[in-house]
Amino acid sequence: MSFLKVEKISHHYDNKPVLHDISFSLAPNEILSILGPSGCGKSTLLKIITGLIQPANGKIYLENRDITDLPPQKREIGIVFQSYALFPNLNVFANIAFGLKMKKFNKQVIQERTLEMLNLIDLREKAYCLPHQLSGGEQQRVALARALAPYPRLLLLDEPLSALDAKIRKNLRLELRKIIKAAGATSIFVTHDQEEAMLISDRILVMNEGKIEQEGTPEEIYTHPRNLFVAGFIGNYNLFSPADIGEIGRQKLENTFYAVRPETINIYPCHEGKEAFPLHPHSIICKGKITDVNMSGNIVVYSIAVGSSLIRVDKLNQAGYEYLKPGTRVIVEIPYQALHKVG
Numbered sequence: 408m409s410f411l412k413v414e415k416i417s418h419h420y421d422n423k424p425v426l427h428d429i430s431f432s433l434a435p436n437e438i439l440s441i442l443g444p445s446g447c448g449k450s451t452l453l454k455i456i457t458g459l460i461q462p463a464n465g466k467i468y469l470e471n472r473d474i475t476d477l478p479p480q481k482r483e484i485g486i487v488f489q490s491y492a493l494f495p496n497l498n499v500f501a502n503i504a505f506g507l508k509m510k511k512f513n514k515q516v517i518q519e520r521t522l523e524m525l526n527l528i529d530l531r532e533k534a535y536c537l538p539h540q541l542s543g544g545e546q547q548r549v550a551l552a553r554a555l556a557p558y559p560r561l562l563l564l565d566e567p568l569s570a571l572d573a574k575i576r577k578n579l580r581l582e583l584r585k586i587i588k589a590a591g592a593t594s595i596f597v598t599h600d601q602e603e604a605m606l607i608s609d610r611i612l613v614m615n616e617g618k619i620e621q622e623g624t625p626e627e628i629y630t631h632p633r634n635l636f637v638a639g640f641i642g643n644y645n646l647f648s649p650a651d652i653g654e655i656g657r658q659k660l661e662n663t664f665y666a667v668r669p670e671t672i673n674i675y676p677c678h679e680g681k682e683a684f685p686l687h688p689h690s691i692i693c694k695g696k697i698t699d700v701n702m703s704g705n706i707v708v709y710s711i712a713v714g715s716s717l718i719r720v721d722k723l724n725q726a727g728y729e730y731l732k733p734g735t736r737v738i739v740e741i742p743y744q745a746l747h748k749v750g
C-alpha cells in the first residue's frame with residue numbers, strides 16, 4: 408500500500424506550464440528525494456502537497472484519503488525550510504514544544520515528547536538556549552525536531568541544508584537521515600544537490616522542466632542514468648556523442664550517446680619503447696595526454712585530451728598514490744561494460 412500517492416499533477420503560473428502529469432508514490436517510512444536544477448518545479452510540487460497551492464489538475468492521496476482539497480492546517484504535514492524559521496524569543500525546548508501545544512496535547516505528553524525529540528537530535532544540554540546561541544547546524548536540528556514533535560503524517564524538507572556552510576552541511580546529512588529514520592517519519596526531501604540526495608534518501612525522483620526524468624534507488628540512478636539529462640546531472644559522467652566514440656575508439660558502436668563514469672576508466676603512462684599495461688579484454692583503448700590534474704580530497708581528477716574530446720578520469724587518492732603530471736602521455740582504457748547508452 409502506498410502511504411502518499413501523487414496522481415497526474417499538472418500546474419501552470421499564468422499561462423506558463425510548470426508541472427506536467429507528475430505521478431509517484433511513497434511507502435510508509437520511506438525517504439524520497441526530489442532532485443533537480445533550480446526552476447524545475449520542485450517547490451511548486453511541494454507547495455501543492457502541503458496545500459499552499461491548488462493544482463490545475465491531479466489528485467493527492469495520503470493514506471488512501473483524497474487530500475487535494477484539504478486546507479494546509481488539516482493535512483498534518485511537518486515542514487522544514489532552508490531558513491530555520493525558529494521563534495527567536497522562545498528557547499529550544501519551547502520551540503520544539505510549540506506544535507504540540509497548538510495541537511492541545513496534555514502537559515505530560517508535551518514534556519515527554521519534547522524530551523524525546525531533544526534526545527533524538529542530541530541537544531538536551533541546550534534545551535534552555537535561545538536560537539541565536541546555537542550554531543546553524545544546531546538550529547536546523549531544532550527545526551527538524553519541531554517539525555517531527557507533533558507526530559506529522561508526512562515530513563517535507565525543502566533544501567534544509569542549503570543555508571549551512573560546507574562542513575556543517577556534510578556532517579548534518581547523515582545525521583538528518585538517522586534522525587528521520589529513528590522517528591519513523593515518511594519524508595520528502597527536496598534538493599538540487601545530487602550527493603545530498605544519494606546520501607539521505609531511499610529513492611530519488613530526478614526532475615527537469617516540470618517532468619520526472621527518472622525514478623529509482625540512489626544506486627540505480629547513479630549507475631544507470633536513463634537519458635542524457637540524468638547522466639549530465641548526476642556523478643560527473645563523461646558524455647560521448649556517436650562522433651566522439653568513433654574518434655576515440657576508432658570503432659563503430661550504436662549510433663547513440665554514451666555515458667561513462669570517470670572512476671571506471673583506467674589510465675597507464677606510456678613508456679618509451681614498450682607499452683605494457685594490464686588491459687581489460689573488452690575495452691576501448693586509445694592514447695591521450697593529461698592536460699590537468701586536480702586533487703579534491705580523496706579523489707585525484709585528471710583531464711585527458713583524446714583527439715578532440717576531453718575525458719575526465721577519477722582515481723582514489725590512496726596513501727602512496729603517485730600522481731601523473733600534466734603533459735604525461737597515457738593509454739586510456741574504457742571497458743565496454745562501463746559504457747551506458749543514454750541517447
Ligand code: ADP
Binds near residue numbers: 420425450
Ligand atoms: P524550483 O523549486 O525547482 O527552483 P519552482 O517550483 O520554484 O522551481 O519554479 C518553477 C518555475 O515556476 C520557475 O520557472 C519559476 O520561475 C516559476 N514560478 C515559481 N513561482 C511562481 C509564481 N508565484 N508566479 C509565477 N511563476 C512562478
